[in-house]
Amino acid sequence: YAEVKGVAEELKASRARLVQSVKLAAMGKLAASVAHEINNPLQAVQSCIYLVAEAANPADPNIRYLEIARQELDRIARIVQRMLDFYRPGDEGRRPTAVGSLLDDVLALMRKQLEQGHVTVQTDYEPDLPVVMAVADHLKQVFLNIILNALEAMPQGGTLQVRTRTEQDDDGKQMVTIAFQDTGVGIPESDLDQIFDPFYSTRPGGTGLGLSVSYDIVARHGGRIEVESQVGQGSTFTVILPARTDPREGERMWQTSPNENNRE
Numbered sequence: 001y002a003e004v005k006g007v008a009e010e011l012k013a014s015r016a017r018l019v020q021s022v023k024l025a026a027m028g029k030l031a032a033s034v035a036h037e038i039n040n041p042l043q044a045v046q047s048c049i050y051l052v053a054e055a056a057n058p059a060d061p062n063i064r065y066l067e068i069a070r071q072e073l074d075r076i077a078r079i080v081q082r083m084l085d086f087y088r089p090g091d092e093g094r095r096p097t098a099v100g101s102l103l104d105d106v107l108a109l110m111r112k113q114l115e116q117g118h119v120t121v122q123t124d125y126e127p128d129l130p131v132v133m134a135v136a137d138h139l140k141q142v143f144l145n146i147i148l149n150a151l152e153a154m155p156q157g158g159t160l161q162v163r164t165r166t167e168q169d170d171d172g173k174q175m176v177t178i179a180f181q182d183t184g185v186g187i188p189e190s191d192l193d194q195i196f197d198p199f200y201s202t203r204p205g206g207t208g209l210g211l212s213v214s215y216d217i218v219a220r221h222g223g224r225i226e227v228e229s230q231v232g233q234g235s236t237f238t239v240i241l242p243a244r245t246d247p248r249e250g251e252r253m254w255q256t257s258p259n260e261n262n263r264e
Contacts (some may be wrong), residue, residue, distance in 0.1 A: 005127070006147075007142070011209060013022055014117045019104075020186075032059070035080045035081075038076075038080055039077070039080060040106075042073065042076060042077060042080070043072060045261025046070070046073050046074075046077070048103045049066060049069055049070050049073060050070070053066045053067070054064060054180075068120075069204060094133050094134055094135050095133070095134070095135075096131040096132075096186040097131055097132050097133070097134040097136050097138070097139065097178055098129075098131055098246055099129060099132060099139075099164055099178055099241075100125045100164060101145060102127060102136060102139055102143065103123070103125075103162060103178070105140065106140055106144050106147060107121060107123070107147075108145055109144070110144070110148075110151075113151060114147075114151060114160070116157070117151050117154065117155075117157060118158075119150075119151060119154055119157055119158055119159070119160055120157075120158075120159050120160070121159075121160050121161075121162065122160070122161045123157060123161075123162045123163075124161065124162070124163045124164070125128060125164045126164050126165050126166060128168060129164050129165075129176060129226065129241035130168060130174065130176060130244060130245060131243070131244050132176050132221070132241045132242065132243060132244055133221075133242070133244050134221055134241070135221075138217045139215070139217070139221070141214070141217065142179070142214040142218060142239060143180075143219050143239075145210035145213065146180045146211075146214065146237045146239070147151070147160070147180065147213065149237075149243045150180055150182035150184060150208065150211065150235070150237075152184075153182055153185050153234070153235065154182055154183060154184040154185075155179075155185075156180060158181050158183035158184060158234075159182070159183045160180065160181070161180075161181040161182075162178070162179070162180055162181075163177075163178070163181070164176065164177065164178050164179075165177045165179070168241075173242065174239050174242070174243040174245050175223075175240050175241065175242060175243060176240070176242075177238055177239070177240050177241075177244045178238065178239040178240075178241075179236055179237070179239075179240075180236065180237045180239075181234065181235075181236040182234045182235055182236075183233075183234040184230070184234050184235060185227045185234075186230050186231040186232055186233055186234055186235055187227070187230065187231070187235055188231055190227075190228060192229065195211055195227065196211050196212050196225070197200065197212060197214040203224060204216045204217070211225075218239055218240075218241065220222025221241055222240065222241070222242045223240050223241035224240050225238065225239055226238045226240065
């Protein structure tokens with residue numbers, strides 16, 4: 001009976017991952033379509049702004065408004081490109097990547113916000129953790145999204161534990177796991193199946209894109225994100241990625257082992 005139950009649960013999980021992948025694929029097509037439709041008129045407007053700016057008298061005090069318009073149009077173009085990059089991250093740029101180093105970079109970036117939110121960070125990195133093949137900036141975005149969610153889940157402050165481990169999946173494949181455990185408000189069980197859906201958010205004003213983008217990025221790296229949560233107790237988001245186990249490729253890119261460090 002236990003074996004049958006395990007198979008049933010695995011089929012259910014596989015079906016859920018497939019449905020999520022289909023949703024994100026549809027979202028990616030929509031993003032690409034919207035970006036294409038925006039880029040065409042955007043380029044025309046940019047060209048007009050440049051032509052007007054070139055013909056304008058440099059002494060005209062109103063020329064600064066043209067410069068502001070140009071800068072804002074360039075910013076819109078970058079936003080559109082980032083939207084495409086988030087939903088369709090390519091394989092280019094994948095390199096052996098030390099997860100611990102990336103985590104430290106993101107935590108350093110978030111240090112001030114975490115301090116202001118009265119959140120204490122505790123890290124527990126496994127020594128000699130294998131590297132993963134990844135686009136470092138994409139993984140940083142995943143870690144940043146999860147940490148931001150944890151911060152928002154602890155409005156009165158709390159503790160965020162970040163742990164890394166090496167585990168084996170059911171096929172014996174070596175995996176690197178990165179767990180983010182917070183002491184926040186938790187997620188209702190009824191919402192757990194939807195938190196990775198695009199535009200689904202449990203907080204007012206939320207875009208509902210952070211976790212769905214993160215899910216897609218991790219999936220494209222051959223991994224997955226798992227979540228456990230209990231209302232009033234907190235949540236644990238675990239990113240699971242394939243380890244790079246070839247001895248020739250397994251060079252440790254991050255030699256220090258800051259085990260059980262604490263930051264406030």
